[in-house]
Amino acid sequence: MSFITLQDVSYKYPLAKTFALKHVDLSFEKGKFYGIIGQNGAGKTTLCNLVRGLVPHFYGGSLTGKTIIDGTDVKKWDTDQLATQIGYVFQNPFTQISGVKETVFEEIALGLENLGIPKDEMIERVIRVCKLLKIEDLIKRDPNALSGGQRQRVAFAAIIAMDSDTLVIDEPTSQLDPEGTADVFAIIQLLKEQGKTVLLVEHKIDLLAEYADEIVVLEKAQVAFQGPAQEVLQNPTLLEHGAQIPQVALLGSKLKEKGIGLAHIPITQKDAIAAIEERLGGES
Known part of the structure; x- marks a missing residue:
């Protein structure tokens, strides 16, 4: 059964002349790992913003069609409540660091503080996720003084610590080396095995082939393909749609x-x- 459903969804950012999404029909089931691919400007980040509720609540603009998340239209969701269900790792880690905390430990714990998680549980969660992402050596560091790759890991840790049922992840390996990339995919696989739903925008197609259950291909704001990874990624015509195989x-x-x-x-x-x-x- 679909957890997230888009029905004839079109969206245009304020003052934009063209649609960022156009007549999109998609469905995402609980517990599956979805890889989202397509060339730059295809609508991948906008799709992430929509599922997370930033469209339309934060960005505004013109949104038509229906986006149903767990039975409720995204327009009717309270964004704070939606944030507890759907974690979002942004494409640019520099925009995800709050800038108000002095240590990585406090930065990762910020979302848990906002949820009112008891202190002992909060400490346990932060330590556990730091070990998971191999960033224990960063715990006492100033998050605002980290490199892009380090910030990416901290942003990832903060979302995982929230223990959301669904994670929307926009190019988390963009600033990571091959070893860091492998670590991130291993963690995403672990989250999937825990029953999490994962929507991942990623250009590293060979890794998506190894881990993803289904693939969504976007082209010029529309869905070109959606289906099982084995079925979609063996199709050589993907190259004609701005995607890799x-x-x-x-x-x-x-x-x-x-x-x-x-x-x-x-x-x-x-x-x-x-x-x-x-x-x-x-x-x-």
Whole structure:
């Protein structure tokens, strides 16, 4: 059953001449990991802002159609209540740090303070999430003096500590190195295993292929594709819509063109190895 549903949604920011979202129909189920892809300006961040309630409550503008979140139209949601259900990690970590706390520990605990979480539980949650994200060494640091990658981790930690049922995450690895990126995806996978719903905007298509249940492709403010990751990411026509496909899917398509077809077009390295071994085994 859908937890978030968009029905013929169109949205235009104040003073904008073009739509940021146009006639969008989408549905998101609880407990699934959704990868959201598309070229810059396709509407990915606007979709995140809508699901989080920043559209229309913060940005204003013109919103038509219906956006139903847990049975209630987003226009009728109280934004503070919605914030307890849906955590949002912004694309730019510099905009997510509050600027009013002197230590990383206090920064991560800020949202819990606002929720009135008891002090002992608050301390336990902050310590646990710092260990999870491997940022224990930052706890006493000034959050306003951190690098972009460090701020990204702290922003992520603050949202995870809130223990929201749904997380909307806008390019969390944009300022992280490969090791940090791998850590973030491992954490997102763990959150999914805990039953969280994850909507992730990300350009690292090979990692999305490995972790995501479903993929949403946006193009020019509209939905070009939505479906299971295996089905969507093996489609070479994604390239014509400003989206990428995994390298192994490109390989699978090329092999098929040359008459060396595999049982199916793989989207992960593990899947590719299994498909090639199966093909070789069939020829022996």
